[in-house]
Amino acid sequence: MSVRSRRAEGVGHMIPEHKIQEVLERVDLVSLVSRYVELKKAGREFKGRCPFHQEKTPSFYVVPEKRFYFCHGCRASGDAVSFVQRYLGKTFLDAVRDLAREVGVDLEAAQDPGARERQQLKEATDLAAEHFRALLWEEEGRRARAYLASRGISEETAKAFGLGWAPAAWTSLADRLTKAGMIEWGLNAGLVSKRNKGDGYFDFFRSRLIIPIRAPEGRPIAFGARLVDAEEGPKYLNSRESRLYNKSETLFGMDQARDEIRRRKAAVLVEGYFDCIALHQEGVKHTVALCSTALTPGHLKVLGRAEARELFLLLDGDQAGLNAVERLAGPLLAAGAAAKVALLPQGDDPDTFIRREGAVGLERLLTEARPLTNHVFLTLLPQGKEASFEEKMAALERLKPVSAQLPVGLVRSAFFGALSAWCGLPAAELESSLRSKAPPPAVKPAPKPGQPPARGAAPQGPAAPRPAPVKPPDALETLYVAAVLRDPRLVVRDTFRVYDELSHPGLRLVLAHATSGHGAEDALFEAHDTLKRAVEAASRQLSEQQGSALEHYFLQLCRAIMLRRINQQLDYIKRTTSQMTGAIDLSEETKQLLTQRIELLSLKKRVEEEIRPSPPGTKAPMQPV
Incomplete structure (x- = not known):
């Protein structure tokens, strides 16, 4: 796919879901369909000959009150967007744009400038990742490949992590970005810098092995870079933060580790990129690494979404590693996380240990890991109650940064209770001595009307409207989308055209993006967390379905969704006609509904006859209600 087409599709994907809903609410569906179909009023509905197949007796209905x-x-079946898609042969995104222009919904104004910048950063970062990756496997990358071999990293592992090479040339990437029309985007992404004198740009990464930092969905969002065979510059350079990359919410290796973390309900945390890569290569695939920053609540949230219930800290077996445990203890204890510390031998780091001892040795180390509080107390005050007064005071002084991060409440009280039991000092006295370090409650009262903002505070404009809560998608429809994300070719097997009838705008956006050739990871990249979690859960439900079994399951889903739609229509007719006591009382509208019921029952029979028994080992989807 060309850069131009990718850019156009990407911008379309930024249409907010609520704007799509606004378009659907504004469109007069009867007027829209009437341009192409002669409709006649039939009670609350409008009836005509179907524009999608040849028929003599009208069986096509428009229900204006339901916009359906x-x-x-x-x-x-479907809504206004799906009608334009189906009748005029347009894509979902083009259909939305056309209808929006017609009904006066300004999609360009609705697009957040920040979201537009994120899209530009993604485009530039994608191009850079491809550029670096290609150079690693050319003659230019020979030195970098030799360095990888010296660290025991196989070609297979290097390709799995998307490793690349930034040559010593000053403008290798800058030239590529300029040619693609993305040089300003590359500048905003920190990939290039402006020359101090004269015009032009030069590459930020040079003579470095490139390590892509990816979002959990797998898309590159930043880079780490290790100096190779050069003397100038720091050993490691990292991308600066941007709208695309927030290192306090990003864990290196999460895209590779996510499935294994879910399976084990546990994660291993290391501090170096190559530590993480080496552990994955040896089969310890639930490993992630920090991106040159402290552990934050954002990191713990990412691990929580991956269903990690236990966290193993695997750090260097030297004083720096021990200090790192103390540094990580505060946020972990504050969050009430179940964390353990796996002690490496003195002088070892995870990379060297795994290469010497293998996965079996590391698993043994994890089995022997001890709870975080036990480790901290034992490290700072090995003799416990038997320690001297001076030793206890020194330990308490080192614990101040840890206790300072504990919120007032149960977590803080439990910590001081455990500390009291360890050192033999009263819990109340311990907490009192460190109370001044307790973080204040994070409450920011709104200023009163007419009251100026506090000194140093940014000027406040009108309060931004609170975004509407995102509606969770329907379970069957989510399974449908998850199946297509796994194998986009399944769409052509959907004879019921369920993709035109998905009720959730977010699911339709994801599906439109996935079937444009961008892949599952890219399709979910901008999705709301509510939608993303639903699709990921559905993907796990489909994890055992492969090949022909997945295809059969998908067809069952299509039929199940279709049958549910028919049953809903039948229920509506039943409720509407149940008040009539005899044929003499039937209105024209009721007669039409009863005729429609006969047609629906006939259709339901045909659909049910198409459903075949599931092949062995295939779990049938939920039945329609």
């Missing part, structure tokens, strides 16, 4: 159309003959 349905054909009993060919089973076509």
Whole structure:
């Protein structure tokens, strides 16, 4: 796919879901369909010959109050966007744009400038990742490949992590970005810098092995870079933070580790990129690393989304590693995380240990790991109650940075209770001595009307409207999308055209992006967390379905969704006609509904006859309700 087409598709993907909903609410569906179909009023509905198949007897209905159309003959159904897609052959995104222009919804104004910048950063970062990766496997990358071999990193592992090479040339990447029309985007991403004198740009990364930092979905968002065979500059350089990359919410290796973390319900945390890569290569695939920053609540949130219930700290077996445990203890204890410390032998780091002892040795180390509080107390005050007064005071002084991060409440009280039991001093006295370090409650009262903002505070404009909560998607529809993300070719097997009838705008956006050739990871990159979690859960539910089994499951899903739609229509007719006592009381509208019921029952029979028994080992989808 060309850069131009990728850019156009990417911008379309930034249409907010609530704007799509606004378009659907503003469109007069009857007027829209009437341009192409002669409709006649039939009670609360409008009826005509279906534009999607040849028929003599009208079986195509438009229901304006529900903004929905349905054909009993060919089973076509959906909303205004799907009608434009189906009748005019447009993509989902183009159909939304066309209707938005028609009804006066300004999609460009609705797009957050920050989101537009994020898209530009993604484009530039994608190009850079491809550029670096290609150079590693050319003659230019010979030195970098030799360095990888010296560290025991295989070609397979290097390719799995997308490693690359930034040559010594000053403008290798800058030239590529300029040619693609992305040089300003590359500048904003920190990939290039402006020359101090004269025009032009030069590369930020030179003579370095490139380590892509990826989002959990797998897309590169930043880079770490290790100096190779050069004397100038620091050993490691990292991308600066941007709208795309926030290192306090990013864990290196999460894209590779996510599935294994979910399986084990545990994660191993290391501090170096190559520590993480080496552990993955040896089979310890639930390992992640910090990106040159302290552990934050954001990191713990990422681990929580991956269902990590236990965290193992695997740090260097020297004083720096011991200090790192103390540094990490505060946020972990404050969050109430179940953390353990696995002690490496003196002088070892995870990389050297795993190469010498292998996965079996490391698993043994993890089995022997001790709880974080036990480790901290034992390290700072090995003799416990038997320690001298001076030793206890020194230990308490070192614990101040840890206790300072504990919020007032149960976690803080439990910590001081455990510390009291260890050192033999009263818990109340311990907490009192460190109370001045307790963090204040994070409450920011709103200024009163007419009251100026506090000194140093940014000027406040009108309060931004609170975004509407994102509605969780339907379970069956989410399974449908998850199956297509796994194998986009399945869409052509959907004879019911369920993709035109998905009720959740977010699911339709994801599906439109995935079927444009960008892949599952990119399709979910900008999705709201509520939607992303639902699709990921559905993907796990499909984890055992492969090949023909996945295809059969997908077809069952299509039919199940179709049957549910038919049952919903039948229920509506039943409720509407149940008040009539005899044929003499039937209105024209009721007669139409009863005729529609006969057609629906006939359609339901045909759909049910298409459902075949599941092959052995295939779990059938949920039945329609």
